[in-house]
Amino acid sequence: MFEHFTALTIEDGEGHLVARMNRPEVRNAIDATMVAELHELCAYLETTPKILILTGCEVNGRGIFASGADIAQLRERRREDALRGINSQIFDRIHHLPMPVIAALDGYALGGGAELAYAADFRIGTPHLKMGQPETNLGIIAAAGALWRLKELVGEPVALEILMAGRILNAQEALDLHLVTELHEPSELLDAARALADRIGAQDPLAVRITKRVFAAPRDAHPHIDELAQAILFESDAKFDRMQAFLERKKK
Structure with missing residues (x-):
C-alpha cells in the first residue's frame, strides 16, 4: 500500500x-x-x-x-x-x-x-x-x-x-x-x-479511542461529554468481558 x-x-x-x-x-x-x-x-x-x-x-x-x-x-x-x-x-x-x-x-x-x-x-x-x-x-x-x-x-x-x-x-x-x-x-x-x-x-481499543477524544474536549464540555462517553462504553461487550475476567482472576 x-x-x-x-x-x-x-x-x-x-x-x-x-x-x-x-x-x-x-x-x-x-x-x-x-x-x-x-x-x-x-x-x-x-x-x-x-x-x-x-x-x-x-x-x-x-x-x-x-x-x-x-x-x-x-x-x-x-x-x-x-x-x-x-x-x-x-x-x-x-x-x-x-x-x-x-x-x-x-x-x-x-x-x-x-x-x-x-x-x-x-x-x-x-x-x-x-x-x-x-x-x-x-x-x-x-x-x-x-x-x-x-x-x-x-x-x-x-x-x-x-x-x-x-x-x-x-x-x-x-x-x-x-x-x-x-x-x-x-x-x-x-x-x-x-x-x-x-x-x-493491551487496553480496550474503544475505551482508548473515546478517552483520547474526550480528553481533547474543551472544559465546558465536561462533565457532560464524560457521562455520554461512559454511557456508550457501559453497553459495550468489552466492558462486560473485561470486568468478568477481572472478577474471575480475583477469585483465584
Whole structure:
C-alpha cells in the first residue's frame, strides 16, 4: 500500500504502525512530498485505526527526527501558502487520529520537526535529543502548532523563551519539563516505543479511542461529554468481558 512512498518508510503491524521519516540527505526536512505522504497515511489510519509511531532516521551514524520544514521550499512560499496551512493542517490531522500517536525522538527535532512531535500524544527520546523553534531567527513564526501547543505542554515562561529567544532544550531539560516522558539509548528507542504501543494496545481499543477524544474536549464540555462517553462504553461487550475476567482472576 505504501510502496510508492519516498519520504516515509512504513512498517505496518497488527496493532501499530511505524512511520519513519527517511530523507537523510536533508536531515528529514519536511517538504511537500512528505506532507502528501503523511496525509495519505492519515487517510489509512482514519479508516483502519492503529497506534502510530513516528520516528526519524540516521544521518552519518547519528539519529535525527526532523530538522524542520524544507527551507528551500519555505523561502519561496508566499501569503496564499501560509493561509493554506500546509504543515499546520497535517499536524492537526495527525493529532486527531483515532488512536494514540507516539513520537520517538532522536537528535534534532527543530522547527516543524518539533511541532510535529508536539502533535503526538506521547513523546519519548534519547539523550541526544535537541528540541526548539528557530523560526523567529528566520523572520517567521512557529505557525504549525508551537504557538499554542507549547505553552500547554511546558508552561508559558519556558514556551516564550523557546519561541522568542531561540532556546533549544536538551534531552534532560525536555524530560524535566515532561515534554518527553522517557529517555532511552538510540539503539533501544524504537523498542521502547513499541513497548509503549503494546501497553496501550493491551487496553480496550474503544475505551482508548473515546478517552483520547474526550480528553481533547474543551472544559465546558465536561462533565457532560464524560457521562455520554461512559454511557456508550457501559453497553459495550468489552466492558462486560473485561470486568468478568477481572472478577474471575480475583477469585483465584
